[in-house]
Amino acid sequence: MNDQKEAKEIIRELMEKHYEDAIAAKKNGELIGWAASNFPQELAECLGLNIVYPENHAAAVAAKKAAPEYIAQAEADGYSNDICSYARINLGFAQLKTCAAQELPMPDYLLCCNNICSCMVKWYETLAKELKIPLFMLDIPYNTSYEVTPSRVEYIKEQFKLVISQLEVFTGKKFSEDRFKEVMEISSASGRAWRRAMDAMASTPSPMNGFEIFSYMGLVVCNKSRKETTDVLNQLADELESKIISGESSFKGEEKHRILSEGIACWPYLGHNLKTLGQYGINIVGAVYCKAFEKVYSNLDEMAVEYATVTNCVNLEKEVKMRTDIIKENNIEGMLVHYNRSCKMWDGFIYEMERRIAEETGIPIVSFDGDQSDPRIFSKAQFETRVQSLSEIMDQRKEARKGNR
Amino acid sequence: MSKIDELIKRFKEIADSPDRYVKNYIDETGCKAVGYFYYAPQELIYAAGMLPVGVWGGNIELSAVRSYFPSFFCSVVQTSIEMGIKGKFDYLSGIIIPANCDSLRTMGQNWKVAVPQVEFISLVQPVNRKTEAGVKFLLSEYVEIKKALERIAGITITDQALNNSIEVFNKYRETMRCFTSVAQNYPEIITPSIRHAVIKSGQFMEKTQYIGLVKELVAAIKARPIQAWNGKKIVVTGIKMDSPELFEIFEDNKIAVVADDLAQETRQFRSDVLLAADDPMERLARYWATLDGCSLLYDPDKKRGDMLLEAVRATGADGVLFCMTKFCDPEEFDYPIIKKQLEESKIPHVYVEIDLETGNDEQARTRIQAFAEMV
Numbered sequence: 110m111n112d113q114k115e116a117k118e119i120i121r122e123l124m125e126k127h128y129e130d131a132i133a134a135k136k137n138g139e140l141i142g143w144a145a146s147n148f149p150q151e152l153a154e155c156l157g158l159n160i161v162y163p164e165n166h167a168a169a170v171a172a173k174k175a176a177p178e179y180i181a182q183a184e185a186d187g188y189s190n191d192i193c194s195y196a197r198i199n200l201g202f203a204q205l206k207t208c209a210a211q212e213l214p215m216p217d218y219l220l221c222c223n224n225i226c227s228c229m230v231k232w233y234e235t236l237a238k239e240l241k242i243p244l245f246m247l248d249i250p251y252n253t254s255y256e257v258t259p260s261r262v263e264y265i266k267e268q269f270k271l272v273i274s275q276l277e278v279f280t281g282k283k284f285s286e287d288r289f290k291e292v293m294e295i296s297s298a299s300g301r302a303w304r305r306a307m308d309a310m311a312s313t314p315s316p317m318n319g320f321e322i323f324s325y326m327g328l329v330v331c332n333k334s335r336k337e338t339t340d341v342l343n344q345l346a347d348e349l350e351s352k353i354i355s356g357e358s359s360f361k362g363e364e365k366h367r368i369l370s371e372g373i374a375c376w377p378y379l380g381h382n383l384k385t386l387g388q389y390g391i392n393i394v395g396a397v398y399c400k401a402f403e404k405v406y407s408n409l410d411e412m413a414v415e416y417a418t419v420t421n422c423v424n425l426e427k428e429v430k431m432r433t434d435i436i437k438e439n440n441i442e443g444m445l446v447h448y449n450r451s452c453k454m455w456d457g458f459i460y461e462m463e464r465r466i467a468e469e470t471g472i473p474i475v476s477f478d479g480d481q482s483d484p485r486i487f488s489k490a491q492f493e494t495r496v497q498s499l500s501e502i503m504d505q506r507k508e509a510r511k512g513n514r
Numbered sequence: 515m516s517k518i519d520e521l522i523k524r525f526k527e528i529a530d531s532p533d534r535y536v537k538n539y540i541d542e543t544g545c546k547a548v549g550y551f552y553y554a555p556q557e558l559i560y561a562a563g564m565l566p567v568g569v570w571g572g573n574i575e576l577s578a579v580r581s582y583f584p585s586f587f588c589s590v591v592q593t594s595i596e597m598g599i600k601g602k603f604d605y606l607s608g609i610i611i612p613a614n615c616d617s618l619r620t621m622g623q624n625w626k627v628a629v630p631q632v633e634f635i636s637l638v639q640p641v642n643r644k645t646e647a648g649v650k651f652l653l654s655e656y657v658e659i660k661k662a663l664e665r666i667a668g669i670t671i672t673d674q675a676l677n678n679s680i681e682v683f684n685k686y687r688e689t690m691r692c693f694t695s696v697a698q699n700y701p702e703i704i705t706p707s708i709r710h711a712v713i714k715s716g717q718f719m720e721k722t723q724y725i726g727l728v729k730e731l732v733a734a735i736k737a738r739p740i741q742a743w744n745g746k747k748i749v750v751t752g753i754k755m756d757s758p759e760l761f762e763i764f765e766d767n768k769i770a771v772v773a774d775d776l777a778q779e780t781r782q783f784r785s786d787v788l789l790a791a792d793d794p795m796e797r798l799a800r801y802w803a804t805l806d807g808c809s810l811l812y813d814p815d816k817k818r819g820d821m822l823l824e825a826v827r828a829t830g831a832d833g834v835l836f837c838m839t840k841f842c843d844p845e846e847f848d849y850p851i852i853k854k855q856l857e858e859s860k861i862p863h864v865y866v867e868i869d870l871e872t873g874n875d876e877q878a879r880t881r882i883q884a885f886a887e888m889v
Contacts, residue, residue: 187850191586191841223641227615230641230812231847237814238851244814248641250651251613253622260654264640267647425623448584453843456584457620461627 116345117321120328123341127161127331128211134159135214140280143216143236145229146330148247149416151296152273153220154334155289156282160220165327166202166213167195171376171482175210180483193451194483196232203239218242218279220272224249224422226454243279245272249417253424257417265413292334293407299333300405302342307399309349311439314364316352319393320383321359323374329402365390366503369436369472371397372447372455377484378492385493389500391443395435421454428458429465436470443503445496446476450486473506475499518738521731522708529711532718536567537605539720546667549609551594551618552777552810554637555798557787558660559610560721561679562667567606568717569594570754570778571870574602582624588841589870590753591617598629607666608633610659614810615844635662641812643803653799660795676794680787682721687783689725689732690716694773694780696732698829699740701747701770707761709771713779714756746886747772749825751818751852752837753809753845754778757868760837763879767886772829775822776837781808809844818848819855826861832889833862835882840869862889 114122135141139159144150146164153160170176176194179201184190186204188197202208206215221233221244230246237244247268250261273284306325309316325345332338352358368386370393375382386393397420404415417423420431435441446463448456463474477495480486515523528535536547547565550556556566571593578599579592597603609632611622626634637655640648664670693712697704704712712731716724745768754776764771774780784807790800805811807821826834834856838845849865856863864885866878 187853189843189846189849192843192846196847227613227619228843231809231844234812234814234816235847235851238816246642246812246814248648248812250638250640251619253613253636253638258654260651264647264651267650268642268645271642271645271647425627450586453587454616454619457587457616458582458623460582460584461624 116341116348117324119341119344120325123332123337124327127328128213131159131161131214132212140217141214142218142220144220145222145225145233147225147416147419148220148222149269149412150332150334151289151292151412152269152276154292155284156273156276156280158276158280158282160331161213161216162331163199163202163213164195165330166211167198167482168327168374168376169211170198170202170208171484172379173210174377174484175208176377176482176484179205179208190483193226193228193232194480195451196228196235198482199232200235200239203236216240216242219244220247221245222247222249222416224416224419226421226452228454245275245279247272249422252417252422252427255424255427257414261417262410262413265417266409269409269413293412295336295339296334297405297407298339299329299335299342300403302339302346303329303333304403304405305346306342306349307403309346309353310394310399312353313367313440314358315360315367315392315394315439316349316358318358318360318383319370319396320379322393322396322398323379326398326402333402333404360392361387363390364392366443366500367392367394367439367441368443368445368499368503369393369395369432369439369441370445370447371432371459372449373452373481375447375449375479375487376482378479378487378489381489382492385496386445389496391496391500391503393445395439395441397431397435399435400431425458425461425465429462429469432462432466433469436466436472441470441472442506443472443499444474445499446474448476448478450478450480451483452481473499473502475502517734518703518731521727521734522711524727525715525731526708526711528715528718532567532715533602533605535715535718536565539565540605546607547605548635548663548666549603549606549632551590551609551611552614553639553782553802553805553808554610554612555656555659555801557676557679557683557798558656558663558671560682561671561676562663563669563675564607564663564667565718565720568778569603569609570717570756572597572602573870574600576871578628582628583620586841588617588839589868590839590842591621593870595621595624595628598625598632601631603629603632606632608635608662610635610637612637612639614639615842617841617843633662633666635659639802643805643812649796649799649803652802653795656795656799673794676798680794680797682725684786686716686721686725687786689728690780690783693728693732696735698747698770698772700735700738701743701745701772702741703735703738705761706764706769706771707758710756710761710779717778717782743770744768745770746833746889747829747831748833748835749773749775749822749829749831750835750837751775751822752777753839753842755835755837755868756870760866760868760878760882763882767883769882769886772831773825775807775818775825777808777810781805809842809848816848816851819852822852823855823859823861833864833885835885836863836865838865838867840867 182201
């Protein structure tokens, strides 16, 4: 056991390999696609396409503190600072074409999917025009009703077929039903392994420092249809389950408080955020991503429904349910909300969501202003004050509960 | 008072206080009114015997909406919700809110909580508009909207009623294209603010009544001799341009709006609902596929810039004004590419940001003056 690498290390290596393989493929003259993080990876995997994910890249660039140069380029080209910073970093990169912090091969085509936001459509439309390359669009309509309507499932499935045939023509590669079944199985197995790993956080104390979710999710975004991803996620789940038994955790110190982290990570300040929460013994034991990547399905209808029920694609009531479920299942005492300046889809109904979550669960909810990758928005002082106040409220509640016993 | 002055006065009154017109209409006819945003199928509302009322926000101080949206959301969305919370749309029996951008997606969700007295009617239009699957999906959305409208109106919308409604709206569109093309030759009569008032009032008025008045106006203007215009001529592009301050700046600087590419104006009547099918519902669904040239309409070729250049050529305009609705990210994505296209074609342009709550930015006057001197 000791000579085997930990899942964490393997995940890091797989992510490095993901970029290295794409860069090598580009050098070999193969076609490269840039894809939206929620574009069904299964389709690309079946066709054996070389895909990279600008959202993942932008997050990596921001985490390595290299975002300002690309943001400045996009803004100099006329893109407003009101636009999503992932889009700005990527549009800046599309001009500069190189990034020492994380190289990314330039695309020959684009795969867009708008289930997570409408901003994706404008971003990819702009790339298609600026780079003069084809764009394959998969429209997953927003769900204003609680369940995905049959007409939506039908529309999405028709587009799966359309996108597949368009990609066959463009890339010259053939789609095979058998391979598709196989890929769906692998993807679902990855989904189940991810769920098992995330379920481990329901244990008190959690065997994991919740910030690790942010480093693991990249692999699910980029490579969930691969066998090695399923394997390493299962290994991660195994490791976490044995830590529960042995009482170990990657969270340093006593886990005094268990919170839900709401919103995309504030990548440029991840280290600072981790340290600040750590000071108060606050561990993240839930995020809406935990549920978002649990996709399990066995046919096209189910796959369409899974892709249509991701966060930001569902209505207010379902968004609330996704969170209250995690809060209840994972024994969560507080919620820390990132008002992410980049994400209007997320911010647009978070206020009402907070009111409903507070009403249903009674947990304290505290927020801070920031941005997923533009470092100019976040304020360390504000974050520290807000976390302190969340910690104090949670302490008081804990004392009150003790007193009531 | 001349015929032209009389008509203009009427249009201005309605454009300035649409509430009064709509409430009177409801009182006098006993009909209901239903609101809509952007490219919702007004024909369905009209076919149900109700009055379609365009909702484009308005000049109102924001307070209650702050509990629903952070400050950096577009003012069409924010001021509309604020007005809704303050009861300013209580005369509407429902409102169709589409989901073309993230602000609109979340607006619908907030509306049902913040303005429960005005029924939220959902509309999600397909991004892949030009595919058969997209048309079929939109048809299914329209079927649900039709049911909701029938329930509200207490009647069944027959095919005949819908076909008639489509004809009325096609007539409206044709009349408006005629108005804008005639108006561009009479900038001294149809000033930018009058042009806007005439077009805007059409979004509240009963359509046949409105068509009649616009036709009278067109006939009356055409009876006048065309005079040489010694000012500047521009084309405006954006979501909407509804700012009295801007109109004043234009008029002070002798700037005529000879064509517009605004979602609230020309994009509403640029093309007709075609006879693409026997079923009128399908005709409406196919209409969405024929629209182009708006930041809310998916288009990987981004033809909007070319369409704008064509409008400049066709009208002999001296330049373009990009009227940016503050915090409108679809427009913000379109701007740099259009800017580049205008520069490549050596067409002067000026960028102005507008906010319905606070008015336009203070530098607008200086910038527009400089632009007018340059062209």
